[in-house]
Amino acid sequence: MESIVTTLASFWYLWLIVFIAPVLTAVARLLKPKVKGFEGEKMIQLHLASLDKRRFVSLHDILLMTDRGTTTQIDHIIISTYAIFVIETKNYTGWISGYEKSKEWTQTIYKVKNRFMNPIRQNYGHIHMRALDHFMAWRFRPPRRPAWCRCGRKSLP
Numbered sequence: 001m002e003s004i005v006t007t008l009a010s011f012w013y014l015w016l017i018v019f020i021a022p023v024l025t026a027v028a029r030l031l032k033p034k035v036k037g038f039e040g041e042k043m044i045q046l047h048l049a050s051l052d053k054r055r056f057v058s059l060h061d062i063l064l065m066t067d068r069g070t071t072t073q074i075d076h077i078i079i080s081t082y083a084i085f086v087i088e089t090k091n092y093t094g095w096i097s098g099y100e101k102s103k104e105w106t107q108t109i110y111k112v113k114n115r116f117m118n119p120i121r122q123n124y125g126h127i128h129m130r131a132l133d134h135f136m137a138w139r140f141r142p143p144r145r146p147a148w149c150r151c152g153r154k155s156l157p
Contacts, residue, residue, distance in 0.1 A: 040091025041075050048076060056080045066129060074126050086132075088123040092116075 048058045057079040066072055076087035098105025104115045126132065
């Protein structure tokens with residue numbers, strides 16, 4: 001009996017792999033969407049950094065308080081004399097389907113379907129917030145233009 005315990009103890013690293021690997025895999029699956037979202041936002045931020053600094057001001061990852069007392073996060077705000085552009089970034093792969101006025105859109109990857117909030121409606125809520133008015137506090141109010149970006153190999157029309 002003692003030799004079995006000694007043998008098992010000598011292979012402690014195998015026990016570590018057997019019990020820790022599934023936990024790490026589960027954690028990685030939970031964090032993957034957040035990491036992909038962060039990567040997409042940073043990719044768009046890099047593109048926006050190439051805008052003429054004399055004509056455009058870029059703000060990123062803005063957290064605002066809503067009228068209901070909750071918070072909302074705006075990925076990117078571009079301020080110019082032409083307009084204020086409020087950009088919502090999505091870093092999704094697969095087939096994306098949905099209508100402009102639908103509450104949710106669907107992502108399909110190999111027959112697996114996931115629903116997510118319609119980014120057009122989400123962004124509409126951002127541009128019509130009083131909190132955004134207070135945040136901007138400009139003497140002139142250029143028109144606001146909603147936009148959303150899909151990161152990846154292909155772009156939508």
